[in-house]
Structures are given as structure tokens and as C-alpha cells.
Amino acid sequence: MRAVPAPKVWVTGLTVGAIAAVAVLAVKADEGTKPTAAPRPSASASAHPSASPTKPTPAAVPDDSGTGRRIVYSLAEKRVWLVDASDAAQRTFPVWPGTVSPDPGTYKVDVRHDATTGSDGVQIEHIVYFASKSGLSIAFSNAVDGSSPPAVASGAQTSGIRMAKPDGSALWTFGETGTSVVVVA
Numbered sequence: 001m002r003a004v005p006a007p008k009v010w011v012t013g014l015t016v017g018a019i020a021a022v023a024v025l026a027v028k029a030d031e032g033t034k035p036t037a038a039p040r041p042s043a044s045a046s047a048h049p050s051a052s053p054t055k056p057t058p059a060a061v062p063d064d065s066g067t068g069r070r071i072v073y074s075l076a077e078k079r080v081w082l083v084d085a086s087d088a089a090q091r092t093f094p095v096w097p098g099t100v101s102p103d104p105g106t107y108k109v110d111v112r113h114d115a116t117t118g119s120d121g122v123q124i125e126h127i128v129y130f131a132s133k134s135g136l137s138i139a140f141s142n143a144v145d146g147s148s149p150p151a152v153a154s155g156a157q158t159s160g161i162r163m164a165k166p167d168g169s170a171l172w173t174f175g176e177t178g179t180s181v182v183v184v185a
Helices: 013-030 043-047 165-174
Strands: 070-074 079-083 089-094 105-108 111-117 123-133 136-143 160-163 180-184
Touching: 079 165, 089 165, 105 123, 123 165, 123 180, 136 165, 160 165
Parallel strands: 070 180, 136 160
Antiparallel strands: 070 079, 079 089, 105 180, 111 123, 123 136
């Protein structure tokens, strides 16, 4: 039997150039950005972690908000604090005020309703009334569906102070009838 010779492979200059180009690109790709080890935190850094840049630490309870167990509402910060008898904030959260705000001062929770329809047509719950102004009752509440309040039509007056659903539940539990509500500028 006669052996069949292997076919001759001819490599042209163009093929050699293409192979060289691919090899150069592969080396360059491998030289790209390499991950580096993050610096190890010091003992003091781990003992006192800093606040996340995407979630800032909320402000402390306003100094001019009185003492004792109370709900504090800051008009300027659009924020509420639930403060216990030892003056420690148990919870704080942002709110969406209506177009009519209460004047700074101290009030008491006087009426509570489980649910109703807000003046904007949204189903609301955990309604905690504490003041009135311009013929409107001012209350904290949250939308049943958890949404933020819709944009108000020009000239419409609303007095609800809305919050996220979990915050509304917390305020409802905390804000029993007779609880002080301190409104600060």
C-alpha cells in the first residue's frame, strides 16, 4: 500500500499578518484594567461605619421641638420624627405636605380614622388629625396603594401630609389620641 502524502499547507504573507494582528490584539486585551484589592479598613473604621453616600443619615430631632413622647413635623425639612419619652427618635421619614400647612406650634392628635378618600380622590388610610387651618383639617396619612400624592391642580387646597405606607403604619401605631404633635418651621 502506498502512503498518501500529507497536503502541503502554504502560508501566505496575508495569513501571517492576520495571525500576528490577532495575537497583538489578544495581548492588548489581556493588559486591560485589572481589579485591585481594596484597602483593608482600619479598626476604627469598622467600629464606626460611615453613612452610605446614596442614603444620607437623617437629621437629628430638631432642638426646638420640646421634650417627651411626641410626633415632630418639620415644615422646612418635610420630615417627621416619632420621639419616645426619653427624647430618642424611634423613627424618622420624609413626607409630602399638602398646599396648606399648619402653623408652628404644639397640637394634640384629636381624631383618627382608619380609611377614607382624600380630597385628591386617592384612597387613604391611617389618618391622624391634629390641626386645622383655612377651614381645612390637617392630618397625616398614607395612600392605600402606597403611592405619593398626585400633582395638585392650580388653586386647589389640600391639607393632608402624606407618607410612605410603612411610615403611615408606624405613625398610626405611635400617634394615639392625645399624643403631642410639635410643628417646627
